Amino acid sequence: MKLTPDPSAAKPFTRFWRATGFSPGELLLTPEMQRTLKLVAATPRQGVQYLRPHFMLNLVRETGPGRYDFTLLDEAMDVMVSNGFTPFFEIMGNPSGAFDFEAEGWPERWRDLVADMTRRFVERYGADEVSSWYFESWNEPDLPWWEHGEQAFLDYYDAGAAGLDAAQPGLRIGGPGTARTLSPMFKAFVAHCDTGTNRLTGEPSRLDFISVHEKGVEKSFEDIAPDSLGIVAREGQAIDYLRAHHPRLADLPLINNECDPQVGWWQHHTWRGTAYAAAMITKIIDQHQRLMRDGDTPFDMLFNDNGFMGDWGQRTHFTLFGGRSFSKAQSEHVTDLARIEELRAAPAFSLVKKPALAVMELLAQLGDQWLPLPDLTPDQEGPGAIATRHADGTWAVLCYHSRDQIRLSGPSTITLHLPGTEDDWDVLVLALDDIAPNPFAVWEAGGHPKPPVVPQLIAPSDAIDAMRRSAEPRARFCGRVTGPVALDVEVPLPSVALVLARPADDAVPAPPNPTLARIDGLNGPEMLVNWAGSDMVGLRHDVGVARGVGEPVSVLEAPLLANAYVFSPSEDTEVFVRAVALSGLTSDWIKAEPEAVS
Numbered sequence: 044m045k046l047t048p049d050p051s052a053a054k055p056f057t058r059f060w061r062a063t064g065f066s067p068g069e070l071l072l073t074p075e076m077q078r079t080l081k082l083v084a085a086t087p088r089q090g091v092q093y094l095r096p097h098f099m100l101n102l103v104r105e106t107g108p109g110r111y112d113f114t115l116l117d118e119a120m121d122v123m124v125s126n127g128f129t130p131f132f133e134i135m136g137n138p139s140g141a142f143d144f145e146a147e148g149w150p151e152r153w154r155d156l157v158a159d160m161t162r163r164f165v166e167r168y169g170a171d172e173v174s175s176w177y178f179e180s181w182n183e184p185d186l187p188w189w190e191h192g193e194q195a196f197l198d199y200y201d202a203g204a205a206g207l208d209a210a211q212p213g214l215r216i217g218g219p220g221t222a223r224t225l226s227p228m229f230k231a232f233v234a235h236c237d238t239g240t241n242r243l244t245g246e247p248s249r250l251d252f253i254s255v256h257e258k259g260v261e262k263s264f265e266d267i268a269p270d271s272l273g274i275v276a277r278e279g280q281a282i283d284y285l286r287a288h289h290p291r292l293a294d295l296p297l298i299n300n301e302c303d304p305q306v307g308w309w310q311h312h313t314w315r316g317t318a319y320a321a322a323m324i325t326k327i328i329d330q331h332q333r334l335m336r337d338g339d340t341p342f343d344m345l346f347n348d349n350g351f352m353g354d355w356g357q358r359t360h361f362t363l364f365g366g367r368s369f370s371k372a373q374s375e376h377v378t379d380l381a382r383i384e385e386l387r388a389a390p391a392f393s394l395v396k397k398p399a400l401a402v403m404e405l406l407a408q409l410g411d412q413w414l415p416l417p418d419l420t421p422d423q424e425g426p427g428a429i430a431t432r433h434a435d436g437t438w439a440v441l442c443y444h445s446r447d448q449i450r451l452s453g454p455s456t457i458t459l460h461l462p463g464t465e466d467d468w469d470v471l472v473l474a475l476d477d478i479a480p481n482p483f484a485v486w487e488a489g490g491h492p493k494p495p496v497v498p499q500l501i502a503p504s505d506a507i508d509a510m511r512r513s514a515e516p517r518a519r520f521c522g523r524v525t526g527p528v529a530l531d532v533e534v535p536l537p538s539v540a541l542v543l544a545r546p547a548d549d550a551v552p553a554p555p556n557p558t559l560a561r562i563d564g565l566n567g568p569e570m571l572v573n574w575a576g577s578d579m580v581g582l583r584h585d586v587g588v589a590r591g592v593g594e595p596v597s598v599l600e601a602p603l604l605a606n607a608y609v610f611s612p613s614e615d616t617e618v619f620v621r622a623v624a625l626s627g628l629t630s631d632w633i634k635a636e637p638e639a640v641s
């Protein structure tokens with residue numbers, strides 16, 4: 044298959060998928076989630092920016108009529124904001140269970156609660172920061188998450204909007220985050236926002252975005268195939284409905300904030316721990332670019348609801364070794380504030396990155412100009428590509444091979460010609476596939492060690508470190524080529540392969556500023572080394588160890604795209620980091636200095 048992206052066809056491109064979510068919000072108080080988020084935040088170029096947790100208001104305590112203690116909510120919000128995430132804040136939960144959404148007078152009390160909370164956010168984080176957030180209604184009010192019917196939901200929405208406006212006019216609010224296509228709740232909500240009046244203010248109802256959830260396939264213990272195109276088809280039904288019945292709302296940004304291949308994050312599907320997930324996520328993003336964003340739809344943003352914590356087969360960014368199981372996260376979930384302190388103390392645990400997060404690092408490298416590839420038919424054939432360029436002329440082309448079939452495999456090659464690439468170019472190809480051992484395969488081959496049942500089954504440090512090394516995108520090629528650049532990019536099914544190409548540059552990258560935190564791993568101390576990466580495309584980092592004298596020795600097979608790494612070096616080791624440019628040229632090794640442990 045030959046590909047020659049045409050620069051004269053370039054269109055603006057935004058990275059509209061940099062968002063994730065999880066449930067429940069109180070996980071933000073756990074060491075497991077705090078470490079998880081520190082590592083997710085290390086995705087370069089803010090590759091994961093928005094976080095959407097459920098049930099955040101369950102962290103608020105009612106201390107008297109209309110009086111609240113926000114301390115736990117503050118703490119949870121701090122975890123998001125201090126890691127650089129932008130909250131996508133569902134106004135969801137019930138402080139101390141104090142609200143009966145069917146009793147007299149609750150909407151006014153809800154409005155005042157939301158106003159108090161929002162004023163506190165503005166005071167704590169500043170009006171500019173809070174203006175960058177999204178506020179959203181209760182999650183999936185068309186499922187048992189909301190049990191009070193349509194009218195109460197509309198009243199609830201009005202009260203929240205009135206509370207936000209009372210505190211800080213102009214904040215962004217939307218909904219309804221419904222789970223079923225064109226459900227009665229969705230229709231009632233958009234009808235109310237189109238022509239209704241806010242029950243509390245008497246003003247017309249307001250709405251800044253519309254959110255829906257469309258996923259590839261229902262939940263099932265079987266590995267049934269997702270229908271990826273079904274996602275855009277059903278989002279299209281929402282758009283058609285709005286155009287036909289509520290044209291005034293039809294141009295509002297449409298967000299699918301749970302755009303997952305399959306419902307049921309907690310059910311185990313091993314493909315979620317392999318390159319199948321990475322390729323499927325890439326394909327779904329590409330489909331949204333080609334079929335929604337490049338069309339005349341207002342499709343704005345998609346989320347992979349990958350922020351949970353759990354095992355290989357669950358919908359998570361990491362596999363959690365040790366730690367605790369947090370499977371009760373859904374509509375049945377009850378927050379027990381009397382036991383909240385238990386969340387803060389975790390048993391020993393270690394994390395291993397999965398391809399679902401590694402692919403976010405690759406996607407983060409894409410540029411701000413998109414070149415359509417009309418000759419490709421990925422939805423029929425499987426191989427596809429998102430071809431982009433950056434303003435400085437750097438090419439970033441993410442090739443993928445994905446089918447809506449879990450058990451198919453086979454080779455394929457995309458021959459990529461990059462026009463206008465005469466002279467010398469620095470080229471880097473990074474890939475995730477299931478041929479080179481992925482972390483799941485390393486775990487499996489190592490006897491699938493699984494804590495915490497008996498000590499001899501606990502995954503030893505070296506086994507966990509081997510999984511971690513294999514979790515990073517593999518470098519297939521790094522070097523200088525004389526143009527025009529033409530590459531045979533292997534894309535076995537399933538896989539993704541990122542091609543970066545920039546005019547040859549002999550500049551040595553600026554050295555990093557690494558810090559080192561000693562953290563508690565499953566088998567004792569681990570090192571979390573991280574650094575503030577610049578936004579330079581294709582910038583990677585090498586992590587090395589040394590004992591006193593001599594050049595540090597890299598602990599990785601290839602430099603990392605991520606801006607953090609965790610491993611278990613021996614006690615007396617010093618840890619060093621160096622920056623690696625797209626050209627392969629490196630900065631000096633810089634010693635990682637200890638940081639206050641978190």
Ligand code: 8U8
Pocket residue numbers: 065066097182183186222301303305306307308309348373
């Ligand atoms: C359609 C559907 C049926 C059902 O029984 O439960 C659902 C639960 C359904 C759709 C969504 C749903 O919850 C959302 O999806 C979850 C998931 O596991 O797929 C989580 O990702 C979300 O937190 C939740 O909002």
